[in-house]
Amino acid sequence: GAGVSQSPRYKVAKRGQDVALRCDPISGHVSLFWYQQALGQGPEFLTYFQNEAQLDKSGLPSDRFFAERPEGSVSTLKIQRTQQEDSAVYLCASSPEGGLREQYFGPGTRLTVT
Amino acid sequence: AQSVTQPDIHITVSEGASLELRCNYSYGATPYLFWYVQSPGQGLQLLLKYFSGDTLVQGIKGFEAEFKRSQSSFNLRKPSVHWSDAAEYFCAVKGGGNKLTFGTGTQLKVEL
Known part of the structure; x- marks a missing residue:
């Protein structure tokens, strides 16, 4: 079946612009996660949804970052007034449930802020 | 708070050679x-993945890993590396x- 998809795959933004990154999880997956992967680093947790509820946003680096999942399926990560330090790959993952099950990752969106 | 350490940033092996990638974790209870x-x-x-039970787990592509609680380690192994394992x-x-x-x-590099 279809895996996790993300769009766009690449995004170039000028400093100060707002961007929106989309994630389509595997159909029926309850949990959805966003991670940020800087160059040469491992992914770092940003936020977690169970259905439409955002249960953990402890990893969001600033109030410029905002995520939503209004209908419990597709999610959007929005970054306002982008800065150069926001340049990274943003990975989305979904899981059938939030407990023991593994997370399935999408290909990521590479954001470059110039 | 939990943490993970991978001490080797780069590893180079010859195709056909064995491989071990190290992983140490920090977590107070039994980790996943x-x-x-x-x-x-x-x-x-x-x-x-390791959740519980047998401490030697088998994975895809011929990989295996062993959970050692006493060493807080979960090292990844493969008996014979293929060029396509470079990643x-x-x-x-x-x-x-x-x-x-x-x-x-x-980062694993495989020499032909």
């Missing part, structure tokens, strides 16, 4: 442990919450 592989431009693919490998732990905490990764 994972190994993921990432090829250039690709997302993370799960190789194997970046990440160890991860899931502790009290639902998020994964990743190590910084080990």
Whole structure:
């Protein structure tokens, strides 16, 4: 079946612009996660949804970052007034449930802020 | 707080040689442990996972890993490396919450 998809795959933004990154999880997956992967680093947790509820946003680096999942399926990560330090790959993952099950990752969106 | 250390940033092995990638974790209780592989431009693919039970777990592509509680380790092994195994490998732990905490990764190069 279809895996996790993300769009766009690449995004170039000028400093100060707002961007929106989309994630389509595997159909029926309850949990959805966003991670940020800087160059040469491992992914770092940003936020977690169970259905439409955002249960953990402890990893969001600033109030410029905002995520939503209004209908419990597709999610959007929005970054306002982008800065150069926001340049990274943003990975989305979904899981059938939030407990023991593994997370399935999408290909990521590479954001470059110039 | 949970953490993961992958001490080797780069490893080079010859094709056909054995491989061991090291992973040490920090977590107060029994962790859930994972190994993921990432090829250039690709997302993370799960190789194997440990939740409980047998401490030697088998994964895809001929990989295995052994959970050693006394050493807080979860090293990844493969008896004979193929050129297509060249990629970046990440160890991860899931502790009290639902998020994964990743190590910084080990870049594997395979010499033909």
